[in-house]
Amino acid sequence: MTDQKAILSRYAERLERHEKGKHHAGKRSIVQKIWELWKIGSVDGVDILGIGMQLLHEVTSPPAFSMLAQRKLPVRFPLLQTGTEDHIVPTKHEDRSLERIKALGESSDMMKGHYGKAHALTLAFRESGQRYGIPMYPMGDARQGIVHVIGPELGLTQPGLTMVCGDSHTSTHGAFGALAFGIGSTQVAQVLAYQALPLAPPKICKVDFQGQPGEGVTAKDMILAFISKYSVSAGTGHFFEYGGEALKHISMEGRMTICNMSIEAGARAGLMNPDDLTYAFMEGRPFVPAGAAFEQAKTFWNQLRSDPDVVYDKVLELDVSRIEPWVTWGDNPGLGVGISGVVPDPNAQNDADERDVMQGALNYMGLGAGKPVQDIEVDYVFIGSCTNSRMGDLRSAAQAIRGKQVHRHVHMLVVPGSVSVQRQAEQEGLDQIFKAAGAEWRDAGCSMCLGMNPDLVPSQKYCVSTSNRNFQGRQGVGSRTILASPLTAVASALSGHVADPRKVL
């Protein structure tokens, strides 16, 4: 192996060569096609699946490197890994150094004192990367960013690849027709050591988004409404394949938003068939094949698309023309309602377990049944995370907030998903628009999504967040999260309460 680019920019060519002369019976879906491409062998019902690219971040990788050291195993293919720092990194520009991370950890009781370990964890991650020769984009590097933002941005994400990361939102990369899923740290270590995993072939669930989304309804609203309809365990044991008329009306970034939240519906992966929109996004990116090779690759990628008339293990559908902008009111992503709705009554729920979950959610969220969601007063608004921190998200939010003022009770944070997104946004003047409206503009990272860095929501405060999870304590101990699209987030920031973007903007 020479360098990472030499491998990645020729992946399509290599896979096509690998596939040559093989015959497959029956109609196959994109998941099955990629699975068979990367299937190395099979023992007692377990497939050995090769992994084309592993993405690493500073939180779940250090325990994996420690396992590797304990087992005295080397990293077999360092160039089939890519590391970046996103979870722990501070997003205030003046805090972007190891020294500041150390000082923040020592001087504050932030995260009940646990930020004190952030410095050592980051150092351990960097040392491992260096020791094994893994390409790394640490804080300060122009390519740093949220792992699921930089993968597509750099062109590490390509159709037909198997991709893993110690992060459940790895499903994001499925938007490009990559078979991408989150794994635990033991599996991260196994991929480092073998570049393969023993796995059972998944069942496949077709998710059909029908219709055309109405005004103010974004990809985020579509996936939130879908999870509300089918619950957080709808996709358990399955990989999703998304399709349907509605996908024609959303951008590549919107597709990533949808695939990103597959795991919130219980599906470990969610894929879309690659098409011209995919290729237009990919063209010219650093690790993507160029020129004639790109044209050749497109032909191969097109063949990965699901055959017509594939039979799926399960089919779920949502008519998006019938939904409104969507928000959550509870403590899991499936507890949501249309923006003109009210907090539902647990007593109207027949299933005792669901009733319990709903009651617990109301207690935690400090909400009562029957309250219109638009009456919920908002303390924080967060635009960012691997779900909604890309250029399209920031452009639409900036356009909505331009010339207006964030409500005086609201603290609003806008956090680009990568340094590259940040630079582009600043070039377009978006940072100035947000700042003029009274929002904070930050450097790239996971930020307020997950309560692992200085950006925390205080206990019992409400945060309208464009992130992906509203679990108890997710944004900080006692924090109350309301998941929403960037447009709903802006409308809420301006209004001081949860607000309907169709009325406010």
Add this chain to the structure above:
Amino acid sequence: MYEKKYVNDEVTALRNPGAESNVRGLFSGRIIYVAKSRVDTDLIIPKRFLSAKSKEEVAADQLFPDVRDQKNNEGQFIFPFGIKAYQGCSILFSRKSFGCGSSREHAAWALKAWGIRAIVAESFEDIFAGNCASNGIPCVTAPIEIIDEFAFFDQKDPGQLEARIDLNELILNIVDIEISVRCDMDPIQRQMVLTGKTSWDILEKQNAAIQSFYQQMLA
């Protein structure tokens, strides 16, 4: 109603103390109960404890640290890991979609550090169950009615009921209330428990095939 599937001979064998020692696939111990569906991994171990550099750093007190005093409408602790009566329990019972959300393997490590050796629930989320398997903790599914029945008795005598799980025969026995039912488990994860082979062993055994795959692919 569910059908209780008593399998008398097997139950007798299970109830014969000492018979299962050194036999793979048998798990027994007192039961701790998390009376909630859709328990997510952020609840099991909050992000602030994910600053561990190795799994050995994850400790028992990091398990459900923020919700140990939460009670349900009946006044019961939902996550009774700090309650004296449940200390020493090694089998966790819960309800549906246990372990949803984040892929953090720290959740499995924290459960193990507290003393959990097996988990029984109506259903599990995929990544979590896989992480438990990586750490030798079987995730066993059982009908919700059985969990309800157990919960009824557990409420009277918290933390005292004993479960025996036989993964060879796929039987869950709640000893003191004489319930014995079929349980289930992911076949691959079960096979690993029963053969004592780990996913590392499988990879090592397939090492030659993996190497030859990449030799061709990356040539």
